[in-house]
Amino acid sequence: MTTFQPELVPGQPPPPDSIRPKDSTPQAPTSVSRLNETIRGFIQTWGSVWVEGEITSWNERGGNVFGRLKDTVTDATISFRIWSSTRDRLPGDLKVGDHVVACVKSDFFVKTGDFSFGVSAMRHVGLGDQLEKLERLRAKLRAEGLFDASRKRALPFLPHTIGLITGENSDAEKDVHRNAELRWPQVRFRTKYAAVQGDRCVPETIAALKALDAAPDVDVIIIARGGGDPQTLLGFSDERLIRAVAATSTPVVSAIGHENDHPLLDDVADLRASTPTDAAKRVVPDVAEQRALVAQLRSRLTSRLTQRVSHDIAQLDQLRSRPALRTPESLLTARAHEVELLVGRGRTRVERVLDGQARRTAELRATLRALSPASTLARGYAIAHLSDGVIVRDAAQAPASARVVITVGRGSFAARSEGEIAEAGGPAPPTGPTGPAGPAGAPN
Structure with a gap:
């Protein structure tokens, strides 16, 4: 390896780059670059x-x-x-x-x-040993049904209070608060701090979980931690914590690490969020989205009602345009003509029947009159009957001195019988002050 050798100036201390680390002194130290180059040269061997x-x-x-x-x-x-x-x-x-x-x-x-x-x-x-242990534990808990989808509880639409378990002054806490408050400014938190790694992680997280689960106003619990290597996230795969989460009555959201982190807490939680930010977005609804949804539903409702009213108005106009509704008196006029025609026909029919029956009555009256005893009496005949009402049909019924009532065409009068009149050639009937008495039933 070739290194730059600075030119030495007489009377001045050599520059640090020219001094080898093993030759350095407080008065003539070596440079950082020369030290690093020396280390690199040694390591490369x-x-x-x-x-x-x-x-x-x-x-x-x-x-x-x-x-x-x-x-x-x-x-x-x-x-x-x-x-x-x-x-x-x-x-x-x-x-x-x-x-x-x-x-x-x-x-x-x-x-x-x-x-x-x-x-x-x-x-x-x-x-790895740890991964193998986790996989065995995962299989055991899955066999017990702790990861079943049927055990998952639905999160409330708008929680009154959110329970948060996280590290004190952690970025995860800030992310959850910031994103939740951006979506719904009135959201409330009840935060319990716990160690998020190390030996204190599991007992402190379980204690915080039980405290929040017992709080009546907490509707959902978020367990949040920022990213880290699997070694630091082991506490969130501890069997004690997993069973504590499964025993809670409040829905639990797991927001541990990043998308590629997958502790056992994610499997038992009611909802797995990829990050603390994602947990805040999935637990708290966006007020702007909800307002937009309400406006959209209101617009759809208004449009639907307007469409329905317009449709009904069109139907009414269509019905009103029909002849029967446009001029309803035409129905009455047509029916009136029909009723008038039927009444005329009925009157004619009744008059015809009455005339026929009148003629029939006249005929019967004439026949009755002809057969009536009164008609016979009117022609000069009389009816004689005894005092007990028996009509005299035989002269022997009215012996001499028998009282007889004589009915004529107009009224009746009393008479006394003189006895039976002899046949032709016999003695003449006696005469009296009233004149001769004719036989019963004989004309006057």
């Missing part, structure tokens, strides 16, 4: 080594990968980088939690003084 460990961080930027590899026994870690030119030669399914062996070569950046390892080869050894 190491060459490539194969190392085994668990991937705990995997971030892709511009086609390059920057991550961390952890020792599964001592938890010691190293940083590594994979350039885009090397990425295509590696397995495509590498991810956080994989147990791998990698061929790495140390590199030291002179400008920044950063130390990392470049990866030239990497292959799977198996799942």
Whole structure:
């Protein structure tokens, strides 16, 4: 490696770049650049080594990968980088939690003084110990039904109070508050702080969860934390916390890390949000959107009512344009003519029947009159009957001195019988002051 050697000026101290680190003194220190170049030259003599460990961080930027590899026994870690030119030669399914062996070569950046390892080869050894434990726990809890969709509770449309569990003064807390208040300015929070990593994470989160679940005014609980490597997110996959969330009566929203982070809390929560910001947007409705929706529904309702009224008006106009409704008296006129015709026909029919019956009555009256005893009496005949009303039909019925009532055409008179009159050639009937009495039934 060729380095720039500055020109020495007699009588002046040599510049720092000309002094090797091992020759430096307080009066003649070496420069940072010369130190970094010396370190880099030393590190480059190491060459490539194969190392085994668990991937705990995997971030892709511009086609390059920057991550961390952890020792599964001592938890010691190293940083590594994979350039885009090397990425295509590696397995495509590498991810956080994989147990791998990698061929790495140390590199030291002179400008920044950063130390990392470049990866030239990497292959799977198996799942990392932690990932394997998590997968076994995930399978166990799924078999118990803790992840079933039927257990998921619906979030309220507009919660009165939102319970928030997060780290104190964390970016996650600020993101949730800011985005929720932008969407609904009157939203209220009840915040419980808890450690979001380390040994205190699980007990403090469980205590905060129970306190918020017992609060009657809290309608939904958000557990939020910013991004981090899987090692720092292990607390949110702890079985104690998972079962505590499953036992709550208040809906719980998991907002841990970023989109690619997936602790077990996401599976048991009633709703998984990809980030704390996403949690605020999904828990609190947007007041502007709701107002726009109300305006849209109101416009649709007005349009529908206007359309309905216009349709009904058109139907009324159509009905009114019909002849029967435009000139309703025409119906009465037509019916009046028909009624008048029927009345005339009925009157004629009745008169004809009455005339026929009158003639029939006259005929019967004439026949009755002809057969009536009164008519016979009117022609000069008389009817004789005894005092007991028996009509005299035989002369023997009226012996001499018998009282007889004689009925003539106009009235009746009393008479006394002189006895039976002899037949022709016999003795003449006696005469009296009233003159001769004719036989009963004889003409006067």
